[in-house]
Amino acid sequence: MATQQGTALITGASTGIGATYAHRLAHRGHDLILVARNEAKLQALARQLATETGVNVRIVVADLTQPADTAKVEQILATDPAISVLVNNAGTATLEPLKAADVHKLEAEITLNITAPTRLSHAVLPGLLARGHGAIINIASVMSQMVQPGNTVYGGTKAYLLHFSQALAKEVEGTGVQIQAVLPGATRTEIWSKGTTPLDALPPEIVMEVDDLVDAALVGFDQKELVTIPSLPDAGDWQRLLDARNALLPNLSRNKPAARYTP
Ligand SMILES: NC(=O)C1=CN([C@@H]2O[C@H](COP(=O)(O)OP(=O)(O)OC[C@H]3O[C@@H](n4cnc5c(N)ncnc54)[C@H](OP(=O)(O)O)[C@@H]3O)[C@@H](O)[C@H]2O)C=CC1
Numbered sequence: 002m003a004t005q006q007g008t009a010l011i012t013g014a015s016t017g018i019g020a021t022y023a024h025r026l027a028h029r030g031h032d033l034i035l036v037a038r039n040e041a042k043l044q045a046l047a048r049q050l051a052t053e054t055g056v057n058v059r060i061v062v063a064d065l066t067q068p069a070d071t072a073k074v075e076q077i078l079a080t081d082p083a084i085s086v087l088v089n090n091a092g093t094a095t096l097e098p099l100k101a102a103d104v105h106k107l108e109a110e111i112t113l114n115i116t117a118p119t120r121l122s123h124a125v126l127p128g129l130l131a132r133g134h135g136a137i138i139n140i141a142s143v144m145s146q147m148v149q150p151g152n153t154v155y156g157g158t159k160a161y162l163l164h165f166s167q168a169l170a171k172e173v174e175g176t177g178v179q180i181q182a183v184l185p186g187a188t189r190t191e192i193w194s195k196g197t198t199p200l201d202a203l204p205p206e207i208v209m210e211v212d213d214l215v216d217a218a219l220v221g222f223d224q225k226e227l228v229t230i231p232s233l234p235d236a237g238d239w240q241r242l243l244d245a246r247n248a249l250l251p252n253l254s255r256n257k258p259a260a261r262y263t264p
Pocket residue numbers: 012013014015016017018019036037038039040042063064065066090091092093094113140141142143184185186187188189190191192193195
């Protein structure tokens with residue numbers, strides 16, 4: 002029997018932040034659709050959560066850099082009327098200077114971190130709007146705010162996801178559909194063992210445990226926050242950044258160049 006909370010589809014649910022969302026959303030009573038490439042890990046998590054909570058858990062083995070696999074997930078999102086939450090979480094992080102990076106790897110990262118969440122949001126949105134409720138949660142990163150060497154592409158993909166979420170939230174205002182962008186800082190997951198920076202090289206005071214991260218993000222979700230930065234002590238700091246950007250708006254497009262560009 003379907004749950005009243007509806008079904009949450011989580012990408013990158015086999016480990017880390019995605020697996021932790023799966024745990025929390027199952028305990029909140031959501032049925033789940035878990036998406037990732039590692040079938041054995043998905044199956045083990047699905048069995049565990051179904052036993053623990055009694056919710057219905059399905060798995061979809063998909064590589065979201067592959068158009069045919071992404072299309073399979075889009076089809077589910079577009080046609081299953083029980084879907085109430087999409088968590089766009091799957092992602093990879095290449096943190097190295099552009100000249101040293103493998104361009105094929107970078108292209109796959111752009112596909113996974115940008116194209117997949119865009120397509121999946123586009124697929125789920127009409128159903129959520131028609132039903133007048135539901136949510137899209139996008140896992141971005143604080144690295145969207147860090148303009149530094151080694152972060153050309155990864156930070157760019159996360160800046161895209163943040164902007165996408167902020168603009169989409171304006172499009173769905175008043176419809177009952179909620180959008181949230183979560184900006185984790187360094188969080189203890191396997192992503193660090195797949196990259197060039199070992200987690201142990203970071204000062205412990207900047208590394209959050211994954212349980213704390215997801216629990217905080219869900220508090221922000223329940224408060225209907227559009228942007229949740231779990232580690233930021235003063236939410237006013239973020240608001241001041243938004244205010245500074247908004248102050249630029251009246252002058253960002255004019256019919257004459259600014260005086261300092263007079264030839
Ligand atoms: N940990 C951190 O410090 C931070 C992480 N983030 C973001 O959080 C998200 C989750 O990362 P995190 O949990 O840390 O990392 P993990 O590496 O632990 O998890 C990544 C998840 O994405 C899945 N995934 C990777 N590639 C693909 C693919 N091609 N197709 C489908 N699924 C894929 C993996 O599963 P599988 O291998 O089975 O496919 C896994 O379930 C990412 O978007 C990351 O950028 C943001 C800020 C900080």
